[in-house]
Amino acid sequence: DIVMTQSPDSLAVSLGERATINCKSSQSVLYSSNSKNYLAWYQQKPGQPPKLLIYWASTRESGVPDRFIGSGSGTDFSLTISSLQAEDVAVYYCQQYYGTPWTFGQGTKVEIK
């Protein structure tokens, strides 16, 4: 199985500041034939299901604010919230869909400092 490891486990950022979450996969999730990274990011607020934010490592889902930016390739990825808003407090998960079984990271909790 491909293991997804996120860092840090939690972070506290001031309103309006940048928050960056990292995700590392135990093997590459870049499919050479189409040059796509099979990596997605989700946001989960308390008591709610996860919500899709980003797929193909950097494609924003419809309706997701442009302050959410996905980047990276191969085995190293990042989710950046360019200007943290109060409604962004949540746990964020990365997920690979390159190899079966599809696997998630352990999550990163983002809070307001």
Next chain:
Amino acid sequence: QVQLVESGGGVVQPGRSLRLSCAASGFTFSDHFMHWIRQAPGKGPERVAVISYDGTDKFYADSVKGRFTISRDNSKNTLYLQMNSLRTDDTAMYYCAREKNSAMVFDYWGQGKLVTVSS
């Protein structure tokens, strides 16, 4: 709008069975692969099972293989998960989720149903 509504969760003793249902609306159900995903308290999600458009192809996580069965009824726009020989480590919130057609990710999730396996 797309809606996925799970039903059938609850408390059950180890070794017993439970069936979850997921009623879908707001989209053409038969055009999408559908998934069951679970999340134990304080943990990341784990995909449990997936079923193809017409139900002919199914895949299970090793942790549930041989105990859980995913199925669908496209005439009723409903997804099912039959869970047999339940164990305490099956305790989790269970979500049904739709697979996005242009990318193998989960673009819509239900609100989830809690399954608690306890004696």
